[in-house]
Amino acid sequence: MSDTPLKHPIPALNPRAAIKLEGLPIIIVFFVLIGLFIFFAPTVFLHWPIYNSFLVTIPPMMILSLGLTLVIAAGEIDLSFPAVIALSGFLFAHVTRTYGAPWSAWIGLLAAIAGGALIGVVNGLLVAVIGIPSIIITIGTSFFWSGIATVLSGGMSYTLQRLTGSAINGIFSGTLFGIPTEAFWALGVAVAVWFILNRHRFGEHLLFIGDSREVARVVGINTVRERIKLFTLMGALGGFASVLLTLENLSYFPTQGQGILLSALAAVFIGGTSVFGGTATVIGSVFGALIIGMLDAGIVATGVAGFWVEVIVGLVFVGAVVLHIGIDDPARIRQLQRRLFTKP
Amino acid sequence: MESTAARTYEHIVRAENLSVSFGKVRALAEIDLAIGRNEIVGLIGDNGAGKSTLIKTLTGVIPPSAGRLFIRDQPVDWANFSVRRAHDLRFETVYQEKSLGEKQPLWRNFFVGRQITNRFGFIRVREQRRIANEILQRQLGFRGVGIDADSTVAKLSGGERQGIAIGRAMHFDADLIILDEPTTALAIKEVQKVLDFVRRIKDSGRAAIYIEHNLAHVHALADRLIVLDRGRIVANLRPADLSLEDLTLFLIDLQKTKIEAAA
Numbered sequence: 275m276s277d278t279p280l281k282h283p284i285p286a287l288n289p290r291a292a293i294k295l296e297g298l299p300i301i302i303v304f305f306v307l308i309g310l311f312i313f314f315a316p317t318v319f320l321h322w323p324i325y326n327s328f329l330v331t332i333p334p335m336m337i338l339s340l341g342l343t344l345v346i347a348a349g350e351i352d353l354s355f356p357a358v359i360a361l362s363g364f365l366f367a368h369v370t371r372t373y374g375a376p377w378s379a380w381i382g383l384l385a386a387i388a389g390g391a392l393i394g395v396v397n398g399l400l401v402a403v404i405g406i407p408s409i410i411i412t413i414g415t416s417f418f419w420s421g422i423a424t425v426l427s428g429g430m431s432y433t434l435q436r437l438t439g440s441a442i443n444g445i446f447s448g449t450l451f452g453i454p455t456e457a458f459w460a461l462g463v464a465v466a467v468w469f470i471l472n473r474h475r476f477g478e479h480l481l482f483i484g485d486s487r488e489v490a491r492v493v494g495i496n497t498v499r500e501r502i503k504l505f506t507l508m509g510a511l512g513g514f515a516s517v518l519l520t521l522e523n524l525s526y527f528p529t530q531g532q533g534i535l536l537s538a539l540a541a542v543f544i545g546g547t548s549v550f551g552g553t554a555t556v557i558g559s560v561f562g563a564l565i566i567g568m569l570d571a572g573i574v575a576t577g578v579a580g581f582w583v584e585v586i587v588g589l590v591f592v593g594a595v596v597l598h599i600g601i602d603d604p605a606r607i608r609q610l611q612r613r614l615f616t617k618p
Numbered sequence: 619m620e621s622t623a624a625r626t627y628e629h630i631v632r633a634e635n636l637s638v639s640f641g642k643v644r645a646l647a648e649i650d651l652a653i654g655r656n657e658i659v660g661l662i663g664d665n666g667a668g669k670s671t672l673i674k675t676l677t678g679v680i681p682p683s684a685g686r687l688f689i690r691d692q693p694v695d696w697a698n699f700s701v702r703r704a705h706d707l708r709f710e711t712v713y714q715e716k717s718l719g720e721k722q723p724l725w726r727n728f729f730v731g732r733q734i735t736n737r738f739g740f741i742r743v744r745e746q747r748r749i750a751n752e753i754l755q756r757q758l759g760f761r762g763v764g765i766d767a768d769s770t771v772a773k774l775s776g777g778e779r780q781g782i783a784i785g786r787a788m789h790f791d792a793d794l795i796i797l798d799e800p801t802t803a804l805a806i807k808e809v810q811k812v813l814d815f816v817r818r819i820k821d822s823g824r825a826a827i828y829i830e831h832n833l834a835h836v837h838a839l840a841d842r843l844i845v846l847d848r849g850r851i852v853a854n855l856r857p858a859d860l861s862l863e864d865l866t867l868f869l870i871d872l873q874k875t876k877i878e879a880a881a
Contacts, residue, residue, distance in 0.1 A: 492713055
C-alpha cells in the first residue's frame with residue numbers, strides 16, 4: 275500500500291452524512307414529546323423533580339437496551355435478560371446479606387455480574403455452537419434461570435436497608451452535582467457500547483455477522499467465538515443493570531425483572547435499530563429508552579387516565595418504526611402509497 | 619515489489635490426495651493439483667462437481683477429511699489453517715455474491731477480518747477510509763461515479779461489487795487470487811471489467827484459480843484448465859492445445875458418459 279496523499283483529499287464530512295446524523299429522527303421525536311408534555315402538564319414538566327425521577331428509573335432499562343442493540347446488530351435476540359435481572363439481583367442481595375462486612379456488597383456486585391455473564395455464556399454456547407436460534411433458546415433459558423432465582427430465594431424478597439449511606443449505594447444510587455449517579459453509569463455504558471459497535475473490531479464483526487453469517491465466515495470472522503462473547507457481554511450488562519435496580523430499591527424481589535422485557539426491546543426498535551441485523555444505532559437506543567421511560571409518567575402527568583399508557587406506547591412504537599422505514603427506505607413507503615391510493 | 623523478489627518457490631499451492639466428506643457424501647476424492655506462481659488456472663465442472671468445496675478447502679473455510687496441502691512448497695498444518703491464516707499467506711478469495719457485507723460501508727468491507735487497529739482493537743477509521751478511497755480511485759478507477767469509502771455495498775451494481783472484491787484482493791498483495799464465478803449475473807459491459815481484472819492478476823505476476831461457467835471466458839483467460847466431475851479431477855488441459863469448440867465437445871462427451879454410467 276502506498277502512503278502518498280491523495281491529490282484530491284476527500285472532504286471530511288459529506289453533506290449527506292451530516293443530514294443523516296445518527297439517531298436524528300428519534301431525537302426529534304424525543305424533543306417533540308417533551309414539548310407536548312410541557313404543553314399539557316407545565317406544572318410537572320417545567321420543574322426538575324420529574325426529570326430527576328426519570329434519571330433514576332430509566333438507566334437500568336437503558337443499559338439492557340444498549341446490550342440488546344449489540345445483540346440485534348448481530349442478527350440475534352436475547353429474551354433471557356429478565357431472568358438475569360432476577361438471578362443476578364438475588365446473587366447480589368444474598369452475598370451482601372450473608373457476609374455482613376462493608377465490602378461484601380462489592381463482592382455481591384462481582385457475583386451479580388459474573389452470574390449474568392455465566393448465563394450469557396450458556397446462551398452463547400447453545401446458540402453459536404449447537405446452532406439453536408437465539409429467539410428459541412433464550413425463552414428456554416429465561417424460564418430456567420428465573421426458576422432458579424425463585425428456588426434459591428424461596429420466593430422471598432430481601433431488604434438491603436443496611437446499605438443506606440454505604441459507599442456502594444452512593445456510587446451506584448446516589449447523586450453527583452445533583453444528578454442521580456445511575457444516569458452517569460448509563461451514559462458511560464452508552465459511550466462504551468457506541469465505541470464497541472462503531473469503532474472496535476468486535477463491533478464490526480457483530481455487524482458483519484448480522485449482515486450475513488456466510489460473508490462473515492469467508493472474510494475470516496470467528497462467528498462462534500464472537501457470538502459467545504456477545505451473549506456473555508449481554509449477560510454481564512444484565513447483571514450490572516440488576517445491581518442498579520436492587521440498590522435503587524434497597525431491596526430485592528424475585529419478580530423484579532418482570533415487565534422490563536418489552537420496554538427494553540421497544541427502546542431498541544423505537545431507536546431505529548433494524549430487526550434484520552447488520553445495522554444498529556446506539557444513540558437511537560439511548561433516546562428510545564428515554565422515550566419509553568418517559569411515556570408512563572408523562573402520560574399520567576398530562577391528566578390522561580393511566581389506563582391509556584400502553585395504548586399510547588403502542589402508537590409511539592408503531593409510529594417510530596414506520597418513520598424509520600420511511601427514512602431508511604423511502605421506496606417502500608412510496609410503494610405502499612401506490613398500492614393504497616391508485617385505483618385498479 | 620520487494621516482497622515478491624524474496625520468494626522462491628515453484629508452486630503457490632499444491633494439494634496431495636485431498637478429500638472432503640460431509641457425513642456420508644464425498645465432496646472431493648483424492649485431489650492432486652499444483653498451481654504455478656504465475657499461472658491462471660480455470661476450474662470447470664457441473665454444479666456439485668466440487669469446485670466450491672475445493673477452493674473453500676484451499677482457503678481454510680472447510681477442513682479436509684484427508685490429504686496434504688503445500689503452500690509455496692511448504693506443508694500446511696491443518697490444525698492451524700484458517701481463513702485468517704490463508705490471508706496471512708496471501709491467499710484471497712472473491713466469492714460469487716457472498717464476500718461483501720451488504721449493509722456495510724466500503725471502508726469496512728475492504729478491511730474486515732484484518733482491520734487497521736490500535737493495540738486495544740479499536741479501528742483506525744480515518745486511515746481505513748483514506749486507503750479505501752485510494753483503492754477506489756486509483757486501482758479501480760471509480761472516480762466521479764458517486765462511489766466512495768462510505769458507500770454501502772447494497773448501492774453497487776454486480777460488476778462494481780466484483781470490482782471491489784477483486785480490488786480488495788489486489789490491495790492485500792495476494793499471490794493467489796481465487797475467483798468463484800465472478801461474472802455470473804453480470805451485464806456484458808461489467809463482465810468485460812471483471813475479465814480485465816483477471817488479466818491484470820496475470821500481468822502483475824500473481825496466480826489465480828478461476829471458476830467459471832462461461833467456457834469462452836475461461837478458455838480465453840486461463841493458462842490451464844482443470845475439469846472436475848463428481849469430486850474428482852477428470853482432465854487437465856491447456857487451452858493452447860485445444861480450441862474452444864473442442865473443449866465444448868469434450869465436456870459434452872463427459873456429460874454423455876456420466877448419463878450412460880447413471881443408466
